[in-house]
């Protein structure tokens with residue numbers, strides 16, 4: 001395979017990319033197996049998607065069964081049983097009764113923003129058109145999701161596509177504005193910004209805001225147990241009007257996302273067809289039956305394997321492991337909530353060598369030690385699948401300490 005192949009990868013400099021070095025051909029449990037037969041612990045859950053490990057038999061079987069029965073049928077004006085069942089199950093889990101399905105996380109965010117806009121129009125407040133978001137926010141790479149994000153690196157090339165937002169720091173005053181449609185927040189941790197931990201009091205103004213503008217919680221990275229509870233917003237006392245889910249929703253097997261809404265939002269879209277109150281938004285593969293069947297099977301595995309209890313055990317196990325990492329001379333700080341960890345390096349003390357950056361040098365060293373991760377700026381991330389074994393977290397930690405020692409020794 002050449003560097004100038006036909007496949008174009010996201011967030012990847014293809015001129016420096018080696019298909020031989022980085023092609024995964026199999027997944028087994030929490031490991032990925034590359035084309036050279038090397039086994040790697042998937043220390044980032046394939047960017048926060050994998051939950052029960054790769055190729056979990058219960059999910060694989062559910063997907064295969066559904067594919068043989070009904071692979072796809074449009075959701076534009078037609079329902080299917082797995083989508084109906086999943087909407088009900090997510091409603092029971094979150095308290096938000098209605099589910100609108102899309103594909104990727106950014107699509108769920110786009111849908112949430114458009115639902116908010118059309119909601120205010122439908123209830124006779126069309127002036128509510130503006131959005132506010134947290135500092136350092138990240139909600140995805142499509143145009144509206146980028147607009148409500150705050151990481152310059154991801155936005156700066158695309159300014160002509162973006163709209164202006166209102167400052168979150170001005171809350172609670174901003175909440176009083178009659179042009180504010182919604183406030184969107186990541187709960188507790190901002191993953192893409194480097195697992196930044198949001199102080200709990202940042203959410204305080206939103207606890208009283210329900211339906212005044214709408215409050216949108218983006219659980220795409222944090223949902224399905226990664227911070228400890230099934231959903232992070234439940235630990236914050238928030239009662240969001242809309243919740244976005246993605247990534248782990250299918251256990252990390254298929255592209256599916258959901259925008260959950262409270263019943264009063266949904267009700268504002270009901271009326272005679274000619275009134276045009278129904279939601280003017282949707283995608284070809286919305287509510288795909290195979291993906292919904294995979295998601296239902298993943299939720300069954302949560303119950304059968306007591307996944308959240310296992311997450312609590314891993315959370316405890318990580319405490320002393322991350323303490324040891326924190327003490328290393330090349331580590332500036334460790335940020336962690338549940339299974340979402342960022343190890344911020346003293347990057348200026350690490351020679352990047354031939355690597356893209358100091359953190360990439362460490363990530364490359366980790367790859368050689370059977371650990372697959374991807375830096376976030378100057379931080380190494382550890383976001384293991386909730387199904388990971390305690391011993392896998394120990395192996396990652398020892399490999400990281402060894403990689404850091406090797407780099408320190410070579411300085």
Ligand SMILES: Cc1ncc(COP(=O)(O)O)c(C=O)c1O
Nearest residue numbers: 104105106138139140191220221
């Ligand atoms: C909080 C959050 N929202 C939205 C997204 C976008 O999801 P996707 O990459 O599936 O479009 C991400 C992706 O990392 C995310 O972390």
